[in-house]
Amino acid sequence: MSKKLLLKDAHIEGIRYLETYRKQGGYTAAEKALKMTPDEILEEVKTSGLRGRGGAGFPTGMKWSFLAKPEGVPRHLVVNADESEPGTFKDRYLMEFLPHLLIEGMLISSYCLGSNVSYIYIRGEYSWIPDILEEAIDEAKAAGFLGKNILGTGFDCEIYVQRGGGAYICGEETALLESLEGKRGNPRLKPPFPAVKGLWERPTVVNNVESIAAIVPIIDITGAEYAKIGIGRSTGTKLISACGNINKPGVYEIDMTITVEEFIYSEEYCGGIPNGKKLKACIPGGSSVPIVPANLLLKTVNGEPRYMNYESLADGGFATGTMMGSGGFIVLDEDQCVVEHTMTLARFYHHESCGQCTPCREGTGWMHKILKKIEKGEGKMEDIDLLWDIQRKIEGNTICPLGDAAAWPVAAAIRHFRDEFEWHVKNPELCLTQNYGLANY
Ligand code: NAD
Numbered sequence: 001m002s003k004k005l006l007l008k009d010a011h012i013e014g015i016r017y018l019e020t021y022r023k024q025g026g027y028t029a030a031e032k033a034l035k036m037t038p039d040e041i042l043e044e045v046k047t048s049g050l051r052g053r054g055g056a057g058f059p060t061g062m063k064w065s066f067l068a069k070p071e072g073v074p075r076h077l078v079v080n081a082d083e084s085e086p087g088t089f090k091d092r093y094l095m096e097f098l099p100h101l102l103i104e105g106m107l108i109s110s111y112c113l114g115s116n117v118s119y120i121y122i123r124g125e126y127s128w129i130p131d132i133l134e135e136a137i138d139e140a141k142a143a144g145f146l147g148k149n150i151l152g153t154g155f156d157c158e159i160y161v162q163r164g165g166g167a168y169i170c171g172e173e174t175a176l177l178e179s180l181e182g183k184r185g186n187p188r189l190k191p192p193f194p195a196v197k198g199l200w201e202r203p204t205v206v207n208n209v210e211s212i213a214a215i216v217p218i219i220d221i222t223g224a225e226y227a228k229i230g231i232g233r234s235t236g237t238k239l240i241s242a243c244g245n246i247n248k249p250g251v252y253e254i255d256m257t258i259t260v261e262e263f264i265y266s267e268e269y270c271g272g273i274p275n276g277k278k279l280k281a282c283i284p285g286g287s288s289v290p291i292v293p294a295n296l297l298l299k300t301v302n303g304e305p306r307y308m309n310y311e312s313l314a315d316g317g318f319a320t321g322t323m324m325g326s327g328g329f330i331v332l333d334e335d336q337c338v339v340e341h342t343m344t345l346a347r348f349y350h351h352e353s354c355g356q357c358t359p360c361r362e363g364t365g366w367m368h369k370i371l372k373k374i375e376k377g378e379g380k381m382e383d384i385d386l387l388w389d390i391q392r393k394i395e396g397n398t399i400c401p402l403g404d405a406a407a408w409p410v411a412a413a414i415r416h417f418r419d420e421f422e423w424h425v426k427n428p429e430l431c432l433t434q435n436y437g438l439a440n441y
Contacts, residue, residue, distance in 0.1 A: 001268060002255040003229055005217040005237045006210070010097050016132065018139040021100040027145055029219040033108040034153050041112040045215065047223030049235035054080055054171075054208030055286060055326040057310050066195040067113055068203040076204045077115040078180065078194075079106060079212055081122040081129075082164050082171035085286035086348060087328030090239035091209035093251040095122070095129050098213070099136035103159065105212040107145055108219055110157045113205055118159050120209075121176050124166035133161050168352035172400045173206040175354065186356050187400035210239055230256040234309035238327055244282075245333035247271035256309035260284070261298050263308050264331060277333040280437065281416070284313055285325020287345050288405030290412030291338070292322045318408070319415070337435030338420050342413040343371035349406035360403040363394040367410055374424050377431030384421045388414055 014020035021027070033041055046061030067075060079102070083091040095102060102120070110118045122130055137159050140146045148156045162180055164170045170179045174188035177199050198204020214236060218226045227235045234256040243249045246264065248271035254263065263269045264279065273279055279294040300306050301316040314321045332341065350364040370387050373379045391407040391414075398404070414421060420436045 002253060002258065003237060004253050005221075005226075005229075006094065006098070006101065006213055006239060007251070007253045010093075016097060016099060016136070018100060018136070018143060021098075025220075026100055027104055027140075027143075029216045030104050030107045030145060031151065033219045034111060034151055034155065038112045038114065041108065041219065044218055044223035045112070048214075048218045048226040049223075049233060050211065050214055050218060050226070051233070051235075051310065052208055053210035053214065053238065053327070055085065055288070055323075057324060060207065060211050063195060063207070064109075064113060064205060066193065067205055068196045069114070070203070074116065074202055075114050076199045076202060077106060077110050077113050077118040077212075078173075078177070078199060078204055078206045079118070079120045079209055080171060080173060080176060080206050081120050081126070081209050082176055083126075083209070083326075084123050084168040084171045085288060085326045085328050086345070087241065087243055087283065087330040088286045088326040089241045089243075090251050090327055092126055092129065093241070094209055094213055094239070095126070096132060099133050100140065101213045101216055102133070102209055103136050103140050103146070105215040106159055107140070107150070107157060108215050109205075109207070109212055110159075111150075111153075111155050115205075116156050116158070118157065119180060119199075120159065120161045121170070121180055122161060122163055123171070124164045127163075130161045130163055137161070167354075168348075169354045169400070169402060172402065175400065176206065177204065184354075186354050187402075189399055231307070231309060232311050234311060234324075238308075238324070240308070240327045240329050242270050242329045242331070244329075244331035245273050245277065245336070246331050247274055254308055256307065258308050259298075259305045260308055260313075261305065263329070270329075270331065273331065273333050277335065279331065280334045280336055281332045281338065283322070283328075283330040283332075283409075284308075285323045286328035287330070287348070288401070288408060289323040289325040290318060290321075290408050291332075291341075291416065292320075292412070293416045296320050296416075318411075322412075333437075335435070335437040337375075337437050338413050338417040339371065339375050339424050340435060342409055343368065343375045345409045346371050346406065349402065353402060353406070357398040357403060359394045359397045360406065363390050363403070364406045366390055367394075367406065371410075374421060375431065377424060377428030379421075379425050381422070381425055384414060384418065384425070387421075 170185040175185040179185035346368040
């Protein structure tokens with residue numbers, strides 16, 4: 001059984017409220033941290049090996065150490081709660097059931113970074129969660145954990161919740177900052193990174209909800225103890241939101257030493273595939289990461305078991321491996337049609353492209369159009385090569401990673417399931433009545 005650090009108290013009734021959270025030891029990590037110096041906290045975070053839980057896996061301690069500290073310029077912590085990656089809903093769970101864990105993590109992080117005004121930017125569709133967060137903020141403030149002179153330390157901190165308008169692009173950190181400033185959420189060129197020039201051109205750390213929540217156990221048990229959990233550079237625990245063709249969809253906390261096979265089939269996690277169906281493929285890190293067929297999902301290219309961690313999932317590079325990403329684990333059984341699935345994702349990226357970069361604005365729509373044609377049985381063999389060509393011309397040619405995120409699923413689908421695309425071209429009449437999965441798997 002995986003060790004639980006974040007969700008250990010999630011089942012306790014009333015844990016959303018300060019009184020119950022305190023009874024479970026809540027805010028003791030903050031009390032401990034506020035007696036440490038910011039540099040000591042930073043060292044703990046670096047030692048923990050925590051990697052950003054939003055998807056990129058960038059080391060959190062390193063990001064914090066990049067924060068510029070020009071004299072007299074305010075600095076900010078911004079929590080990215082714009083969780084919009086299809087298949088990803090772990091931050092929603094954290095905020096809904098454990099809002100004080102996030103607030104406590106923000107207090108410790110704000111103190112370490114020297115942020116007196118910190119923000120939570122939350123996706124518009126999570127319409128009921130800002131009230132939960134604001135209630136927790138009010139409770140924390142009334143108890144002296146936020147506001148002026150927190151616990152007599154002289155440190156002041158306010159936290160504000162900002163609702164997004166429901167655009168996927170606003171989860172990209174620079175688009176998020178633009179939106180927080182009241183502008184249209186168009187991504188900025190990086191560098192400069194937000195750590196140097198972020199919110200209102202001030203040094204800003206943008207971190208995912210889960211990354212900030214993880215600061216609490218890191219301070220609680222120490223960075224060294226946190227680093228002992230997991231394996232290699234995949235330290236600590238990770239939240240996975242599991243969905244698709246599985247018996248037990250939900251949010252699971254894993255310690256990154258379990259295999260993909262165990263995660264899918266064991267009763268503790270996904271509980272296997274409904275109706276005894278075969279596993280066809282999986283997208284383990286949210287819709288942006290490459291789809292992997294079952295044979296490569298359960299074993300690496302070297303024939304080793306594939307583990308649920310950053311290194312093992314990426315084994316083989318983009319040609320065969322995939323990514324841990326945001327931990328949005330989507331399972332496809334033998335009846336699913338990869339072409340239809342890829343077309344659905346292409347429609348999403350086309351709709352969500354901000355339109356700033358030509359390859360993304362034009363390419364996502366073009367890919368969607370071709371995929372729709374192939375899926376309906378109206379495609380030609382050349383369309384498959386054209387699709388390949390378009391995705392290659394998007395990847396790496398846009399300001400933000402939305403272009404890559406739109407290109408990779410198409411590339412991986414053609415690379416691993418070309419026969420399925422060809423079947424659609426060769427069997428136009430069957431496309432209308434059944435899908436490749438039902439006909440061929
Ligand atoms: P990135 O690799 O560009 O950056 C990761 C983080 O490290 C950023 O905060 C960046 O500012 C920081 N960073 C990197 N180099 C730095 C440097 N030299 N100095 C200072 N800071 C530096 O990736 P990204 O664009 O932030 O994220 C991409 C990932 O987001 C994708 O892999 C995808 O999995 C994920 N994603 C998640 C969601 C979600 O809902 N959780 C949605 C879409 C995409």
